[in-house]
Amino acid sequence: MLNCKETSELASRSLDTKLSLHEHARLLIHLAACKLCRRYLLQLRFMQRAIAKQRRAVSTSLDPQLPAQARKRIQAEIDKHR
Amino acid sequence: MTTQIDPDRWLAEYGDFLYRYALFKLGNAALAEDLTQETFLAALKARERFSGRSTERTWLTGILKHKIVDHLRRSGRETALEDGLSDSASLDAFFDNHGHWLSEHQAWNNPDQSLEQEKFWHAFRDCIAHLPPKLADLYILREINGVSSEEACKIVDISTTNNMWVMLSRARMRLRRCLESNWFAKAAGE
Ligand SMILES: [Zn+2]
Numbered sequence A: 001m002l003n004c005k006e007t008s009e010l011a012s013r014s015l016d017t018k019l020s021l022h023e024h025a026r027l028l029i030h031l032a033a034c035k036l037c038r039r040y041l042l043q044l045r046f047m048q049r050a051i052a053k054q055r056r057a058v059s060t061s062l063d064p065q066l067p068a069q070a071r072k073r074i075q076a077e078i079d080k081h082r
Numbered sequence B: 001m002t003t004q005i006d007p008d009r010w011l012a013e014y015g016d017f018l019y020r021y022a023l024f025k026l027g028n029a030a031l032a033e034d035l036t037q038e039t040f041l042a043a044l045k046a047r048e049r050f051s052g053r054s055t056e057r058t059w060l061t062g063i064l065k066h067k068i069v070d071h072l073r074r075s076g077r078e079t080a081l082e083d084g085l086s087d088s089a090s091l092d093a094f095f096d097n098h099g100h101w102l103s104e105h106q107a108w109n110n111p112d113q114s115l116e117q118e119k120f121w122h123a124f125r126d127c128i129a130h131l132p133p134k135l136a137d138l139y140i141l142r143e144i145n146g147v148s149s150e151e152a153c154k155i156v157d158i159s160t161t162n163n164m165w166v167m168l169s170r171a172r173m174r175l176r177r178c179l180e181s182n183w184f185a186k187a188a189g190e
Helices: A004-013 A021-033 A035-056 A068-081 B007-026 B029-045 B056-074 B118-129 B133-144 B149-156 B161-189
Strands: none
Touching (some): A004 A021, A004 B161, A021 A035, A035 B133, A035 B161, A068 B029, B007 B029, B007 B118, B007 B133, B029 B056, B056 B133, B056 B149, B118 B133, B118 B161, B133 B149, B133 B161
């Protein structure tokens, strides 16, 4: 059976790619017996969901988009240096 | 097929992408704007050297990455170059010799409620900015900028997809712990 360290890596990879059937089964078997690893996977999933949500969240003070003013300024600089 | 450089499209196509990368890496919007601008100007100067072997975006991101490293070095924030796969970045601090968790992490209470709170996002960003440099690069590119595994490996200079998974796992392990101590543990104590 996988230990928790191995499980944590597999849990993380399950967020990036589809695990093989074999890996998936081993992950499930460990999770069924281990509360801490179940919690860990839930929290990783939460973090990924949170980040995805923020990517869409525009027009807050936390806007992850280049502000319009900066955009203007940078375009002017690009034009000047071409 | 030859790859053409087209500065007319740069800002529209890569402005947000580069800005976001710098913003999360540095945690400072004004600085992120400046470095985004510097990146475009440096790219204009170096346009003859663009080989077309990578995409324009990968190339521009590489330039920005160097600008960020220079900045961090000048401001004394970045010390040793951390490759993200060395022992110091490993999971050893989280597990005992048998691979069991060293400490019991607690369940997070109503995490989705946190998403509505601006302070939560500051905590999250802060935790990302304080990851080991290469892990931060990779995490931001994959999770925030949504680039493919292939492009992420190219930009961050990771040799295999397997190494990338290992590094992402280490980044998430650290982020989780940081979020717990900087946000969830505090919220529970209030
Ligand atoms: Zn476990």
